[in-house]
Amino acid sequence: MTSTNTATRRARPQAGPVWMIMALACTSQFMVILDASIVNVALPSIRRELGFTATGLPWVVNGYLLTFAGFMLLGGRAADLFGHRRMLTAGLFLFSASSLAGGLATAPEVLVAARVAQGMGAAMLAPATLAVINTCFTEQSARARAFGAWSASGGVGGMAGAVVGGAMTTGLSWRWVFLINVPIGAVLIAVAMMSLAGTRTGRRESLDLTGAVTGTAGLAALIYGVMQSADHSWTSVLVVGPAVAGLLLLVVFTVVEARFATQPMIPLRLFRTRGVAVGNGMLLLFGGIAIAMWYFTSLFLQNVLGYSALQAGLGQTPAAVTFVVIARLAAALLPRTGVRPLVLAGCSCFLAGFGWLAQAHADSGYVTSVLGPTLLIAVGIGLTFPTLMAAATADVPEGDAGTVGGLANTASQVGGSVGLAVLTSAAGTRAAMEVGGSSPAAALAAGYDLVFLMAAGLGLAVAVVSLLLPRHRRG
Known part of the structure; x- marks a missing residue:
């Protein structure tokens, strides 16, 4: 074996069995994504007990999402420079400690600060888990299976939020939405210390502080401006100001990275x-x-069909199960088919599923108008999400695995944040046009139907962009 191969093997952060490493990565990702949605159901109880104002309450959610998306590029780069195990355990510690602070909070300011810190911990965790998968699972089929399991765990975390949050808030207290992370985090820290070697990439580089400041501030400002569109018009200075400032900072970031940074x-x-x-x-x-x-x-299930938050979560459970099954299937197929066929098949499901869902109205039944199309869309998500993650993080040097993982996670989170603002605005505008000529539920249904048609258009756009991939492209 050559010295180069030996050094490469030593650099891989593996010291325990692969099943333990896979469980660590998947559980960490599940916890990070779960905390983006689990709080939603508990918000009314939090407001009553802590005395939040109507404008302050959304920051229990936004504080987490803003720092999560804004700091992920920095978290990914830090994982490459300081070691994947070090950043994974540090992220777990910060996430768990801030969860404890949130669960014990007695004032609104304390809870929001805890959620901001939680988002920073998540921004350290998410790219580190991707980096661990990239460096520990180097054989193509094993890597594809690992991405399938990782993607499925995140998807289940997002879907489980309403069910788990509703059960905990009803049966225990809203505080357990946060406190449950503490024992889980402690176990994961122990697993990380046992299963991951404490190696670094071997490069003696320093953090690009100018790039870190401009990139992180640019993303945070852009996302903050987009979030403000939920309460203000797109032409409001509260939306345009932060968004333009964020875009300018990202332009500065790009120039710095291209022309001036010695270690970007x-x-x-x-x-x-x-x-x-x-x-x-x-x-x-x-x-x-x-x-x-x-x-x-x-x-749609809650505001149009009248479901409770818990019922809506249960109503989406069949789609979540379908997503998990299909994601694992896509992982098995990816080494043989490559990226493009799976993406095109998934986009076909988006077009058909969202087109079907856009026909739902206030008098629709769950089975025929919601269950059927959401199962079809879940097949599309299962085929595309792990495939896109594998494509976006493949064929890069091992020492850049954390950076590329942070970039992929950031792209997905920023796309979701911008998509949420744009689609919410479109739905509200369309519903307002229907008010007066139909019932409130029918007006809302018209707004959501427009959203589903726009999502079908996004599926078509993904299919077109996928044609830029080489035909032989593998995950």
Whole structure:
């Protein structure tokens, strides 16, 4: 064995059995995504007990999402520079400690600060789990299976939020929505210390502080501006100001990375790999598709069909199970078929499923108008999400695994944040046009139907972008 191969093997962060590493990565991802949605059901109880104002309450959710998406690029780069195990355990510790602070909070400011810290912990965790998969599972079929399991765990985490949050808030207290993370985090820290070797990439590099500041601040400002569109018009200074400032900072970030940074936070050479460039473009579009499926379908069930939050979560459970099964199947097929066939098949499901779902109205039945199309859409998500993640993180140097993982996660999160704002605005505008000529439920249904048609359009856009991938492209 050559010295190069020996060094490469030593650099891989593996010290325990692969099943333990896979369980660590999947459980960490499940917990991170779960906490983006589990709080929603508990918000009324939180407001009553802590005395939140109507404008302050959304920041229990937004504080987490903003720092999660905004700091992920930095978290990915830090994982490459300081070691995947170190960043994974540090992220778990910060996530668990801030969960404890949130669960014990006695004032609104304390809970929001805890959620901001939670988001930072999540931004350290998510790219580190992808980096661990990239470096520990190097054989093609094993890597594809690992991505399938990782993607499925995140999808289940997103779907389980309403059910788990509703059960905990009703049976125990809203505080357990946060406190449950503490024992789970402690176990995961122990598993990480046992299963991952404490190696580094071997490169003696420093963190690109200028890039870190401009990139992180740019993303955070852009996402903050987009979030403000939920309460203000798109022409409001509260929306345009932060969004434009964020875009300018991202332009500065790009110039710094291309011209001035000797050790850039995001080496632009990574985008010469077509899978990284095209894969991240597709993940941006996919974020809006996922929001349309899980978030707006839940709203349709509650606001149009009259389901409770818990009933809506249970109503989406068949789709979540379908997603898990299909994601594992896609992982098995990916080494043989490559990326493009699976993406095109998934996009066909999006077009058919969202087109069907867009026909639902206030008098629709669950089985014929919601269950059928959401199962079809879940097949599409199961085929595309792990495939896109595999495409966006493949064929990069091992020392860039955390950076590329952070980039892929950021693309998906930013796509979801922008998609949520745009689709919410479209739904509200369409519903307002129907008010007066129909019942409130029918007006809302018209707004959601427009969202589903727009999601079908995003599916078509993903299919078109996928044609930029080489025909032989594998995950």
